[in-house]
Amino acid sequence: MNKKVFSIGFIVLFMLTTAYINIGHKVIKDFSLQNVDGTVFSLKDHPEAKGFMVVFTCNHCPFAKLYPARLNELNTKYKPQGIPLIAINSMDTLVYEEESFVQMKEKAKVDKFNFPYLYDAMQVVGENFDAEHTPQAFIIWKENNGWIIKYSGAIDDNGEHPELATSYLANAVEDLLHNRSVVNPVTESFGCRIMYRK
């Protein structure tokens, strides 16, 4: 049993070590993606933002479907504090019909998204972030006029029961807002896999 705990600890440590290499250094290039409201979204058009919560999500994934209300709440709380939330769909729309832009618009309407829902048609932004699953959250933070990843992983630790969940994403935002280094900069991401066309 001790061995098991040790081994899990080791794996987690290993993952964190690997992650630390990326976190805090990986620079995200600006991008221009179509929003479901018909506008085009770019980071540079939001000079007031200190950072962004970037959530990769999609239309069909059952686990991602558990989160719209929580995403709205996060945006409501942190957008006024300079950290708005944006959602990006990087799913391969060629193979997955339900991920089409038309259906993204529909989903944003039905779920009353109060944040941009962006269509990463060529999957380049997803690849730039190394986004692997939906939902998967990142925080990018403005430093030296560039955007640095400060958090990567799950939104929280309970999909079906938000009342029991610890919000990793909100905690990381709080850390950053209080000029602390993020206590848990990387958590395990899971959900539906984003398949890249290559």
Add this chain to the structure above:
Amino acid sequence: MWKKFVFLLLFVYTINIVNAQYNNLWIPDTLSGKNFNLVIKDTFAQFKTGNQTITGAVNNNKFWGSTLIFQKGDTVHMNVKNTLNDSTTIHWHGAHLPAVMDGGPHQIIPPGTTWQPYWKVTNNAATYWYHPHLHDMTMAHITKGIGGFIIVRDTIESKLALPRTYGVDDIPLAVTSRSFTSANVFTITDGKTISEYGDTLLTNGVTRAQISLPKQYVRFRILNAEIERGYNLGFSDGRTFYVIANDGGLLDTPVAVTRVKLLVGERVEILVNLGNDVVGGTVDLKSFNSGLAFGFPGAEPNKSGLNGSYLNNADFSILHIVVKAATSNAITALPTKLTTNTYWTAANATVQRNLTVTAGSGVGISEFYFDNTAFNYNTINKTVNLNAIEQWTITNSQVFSHAFHIHDVQFKIVSRTSGVQNYESGWKDVVYLPKGETVSFVAKFEDFADSVHPYMYHCHFSNHEDGGMMGQFVVKSTSSLPLNLLSFTAQLDQSETYLKWITSKEINTSQFEIERSTNNIVWTSLGSVNALDKEVNNYSFVDLNPKFGINYYRIKFIDTDGKYNYSNIQTVENGSDAFQFIIYPNPAQNKIYLQFKDPAYEVYYIKLTNEIGRVIYMLPKPQLGDGLDVSKLAKGVYYLQVTDNKTMKTFTKKFIKE
């Protein structure tokens, strides 16, 4: 009703996790009839406290899928819709069916696509299953939980006094195990640090499963649905139980045992008598893996790390049974006779094949191969003649055991180094291949010849299989050449077919009859030529009016005593647009029909894609008489690609859905 029941069970089980020692066993819902709808999907399930685990399942389930009930003799039509965001395949494990319907690594179902295989059920009553089989992804998709039981019923089994009330005295058990990350995500072995064995046992997707069963004979259909672990089944009080069926059918008589080894992919049907238990009494179905020698999968001493598991080399419960009152239709006696099987023997085999388990590349999960060759999509490793009875002998001198599975056939184990167990004496499609043993089985490869789509043989440990321990074989029909036919050719020239054949040493041959067919089924005679009876004889015949499309030709050799046999078949294609077809009506709203210039035309495959190239339907050997239903398609332009059954050439036509 079943669905509601299932949800209720899941709900109860979720609540129970908090404070109960046991959770109620979930019994999969059943689907029966001749048309089956299976939706393969991503979902999630609550296995542990904390976050839900991302899983895969079939239909409205959370892990695993509906049980399909087939009647032997029925033609079953499957609508398999893949709603994963990843390609997959669904293999009908144990079923005897055409290779193109088999759901092996070649019958890929892209996301959003519906695959519609169908076949006539010829398998005997027994327990089969379905599971993903996409090469490199089999372990990932099986780990998610995608799969389900198939129960075949037939007239022989139905007449026996056996427990047969599903979920009451006839209980399916899919046994497997999983490990979880700290975020409750299933782990998958990388061949380096993460184990292929789970720490948590799942019986039908339930941890610490229990069930109340009536005080009478109860039947279990047990499937080892693991990635790699083997089970050494028995009951906690050591009671005798009875094996009544193996993978592919009933045994002749029940076999009394106290332990049964069940490797990955194997099924065993057992009867256990609870009639002498007291109501409220308990007994556990267990796996007795402690003390097993290294080599048996799961006998390793390691509790963690690669090859490690909490359950390794341990005895653990699979199902906690609480005895309740008997049912009104209780089975209270053990049948003495089940069926009469006629098995192939080693003496029946006309072909001997030897396979050797060899070391793999050692990179990642590529631990073992067959005959030093890793699986390759484009390599056919074996060619079997249609109707051949073959003996396959697999030698495993490597450091570890395996579970050898072959598609298409049910086989009879004829020898193993340590002796064939009585409980594995029936029809099998997976055989335990312990380290240091040689195992031999005999099978007949009947009914389905296909030179394009292969069947698989592989180790059923999905990490081994994904790592390349798999090969493929085609079953080829052979029209044997009469010994004295040296050559036979057919050539089309200016819309006339020139047939030429050369014979030697004719003995008692009187004449040759030339036959033509447009469908390789119905033959008509075009004329005859008398035998020349020389040392070497050259013959020719001209068909002045070949049919439009494919023409098949054969020569009938007629002896002086009236006996005859046939040459091989030659084909010519008359007209470059021989396979043109039209789609009508076009535009279409509900159904489209295909009209071929040649009414006897046979389609091997139809693939329907939309304007941007997304595959919507994949239809192996479709039955086109009633047209194709397009009513559910979105409006737009579609492409229908037809693959010719004979030449494997493809032809594509466009149509519009209104």
